[in-house]
Amino acid sequence: GLAGGMDADPMWYMPLAGAGVLAVVSWVDDLRSLSVRLRLLVQLVVALLMLPWIGQDGALVFQGLLPQWLELAVLVLLLAGFVNFFNFMDGIDGISGVETIALAGGMALLATAHATLPLDPLMLGGMAAGAAGFLWWNWHPAKLFLGDVGSVTLGFLLGASLLKLAAAGFWVAALILPLYYLADAVITLVRRGLRGEKVWQAHREHFYQRAVRAGRSHGRVSAMIALANLALV
Numbered sequence: 595g596l597a598g599g600m601d602a603d604p605m606w607y608m609p610l611a612g613a614g615v616l617a618v619v620s621w622v623d624d625l626r627s628l629s630v631r632l633r634l635l636v637q638l639v640v641a642l643l644m645l646p647w648i649g650q651d652g653a654l655v656f657q658g659l660l661p662q663w664l665e666l667a668v669l670v671l672l673l674a675g676f677v678n679f680f681n682f683m684d685g686i687d688g689i690s691g692v693e694t695i696a697l698a699g700g701m702a703l704l705a706t707a708h709a710t711l712p713l714d715p716l717m718l719g720g721m722a723a724g725a726a727g728f729l730w731w732n733w734h735p736a737k738l739f740l741g742d743v744g745s746v747t748l749g750f751l752l753g754a755s756l757l758k759l760a761a762a763g764f765w766v767a768a769l770i771l772p773l774y775y776l777a778d779a780v781i782t783l784v785r786r787g788l789r790g791e792k793v794w795q796a797h798r799e800h801f802y803q804r805a806v807r808a809g810r811s812h813g814r815v816s817a818m819i820a821l822a823n824l825a826l827v
Contacts, residue, residue: 606714608647609754612640613747616677620742630794634674637746641673644754648673650712653761673753676772679779680749681742685803687734688816690745693775694725696823697752700771701759703827711762713755721751734812774822778802 619636622628645666648655656665684690702718705711725748731738740748752772760768769776778801786793798807805815 605647605650606717608644609751612644612754613751615640616750617743617747620746624741624743634678637674637677637750638670640750641670641677644673645669648754648757649761650758653712655757655760655765657763657765669757673750673757676753676756677746677749679775680752681745683775683779683800683802684740684745685798685800686806686815687736687812688729688732689802689812689819690740690748691725691729691732692816692820692823693772694748694752695722695729696820696827697756697771698722698725700767700827701755704759704764704767708764711759711764713758713762718755721748734816736812770826773826774819 616637619628619633623633648669654662654665655669660668680690680693683693698718698721701713702715702722705713705715705718728738728740732740756768756772759765782800783793786797786799791797798804802815802819805818806812
């Protein structure tokens with residue numbers, strides 16, 4: 595898969611390098627609890643450095659609807675925001691594995707069906723397969739957990755790939771595939787913000803968390819999200 599990625603994308607090393615930086619910072623955060631500002635600063639810098647890969651060969655995510663400087667600023671915020679959304683949503687057993695399979699698998703199918711799409715289906719398929727293997731240990735009751743080092747890294751790779759998908763002209767697919775996560779995260783964020791709460795602090799207000807609090811098991815909620823994601827794919 596890596597060899598195929600080299601041939602299909604000469605800049606394949608960029609997302610892997612960015613993921614490596616975020617993995618190290620997140621690993622330290624898991625051990626020592628770094629400040630929110632420091633983590634966000636690193637995420638913004640890494641997102642900024644990813645712009646040449648996302649807009650490879652001059653591709654534009656917003657198809658020229660925004661001035662270039664505004665597009666670049668919005669892309670940095672979108673990627674950093676998606677990384678944090680993905681991290682926030684990693685709150686019950688199985689959910690991140692299910693979402694990774696859907697997003698990476700869905701993009702792999704698109705890349706297979708459209709040979710001109712600048713994403714490597716083998717690398718995306720490898721991500722989906724790795725997530726499927728992880729689910730064996732992370733399904734409720736979980737024996738292994740992602741931690742920030744896993745969820746931040748996966749969120750970065752998936753978010754960057756979705757933006758690259760949009761830059762290739764598949765912006766509708768780039769919105770549809772992560773729609774459950776985006777809806778749950780954004781609606782919850784807006785509701786908490788309107789109530790004057792500190793939106794960056796941990797909470798239990800996401801819809802999947804409310805379903806668990808209502809008595810549904812982690813496995814059942816993750817399975818329902820998997821079905822919703824299958825429909826989106």
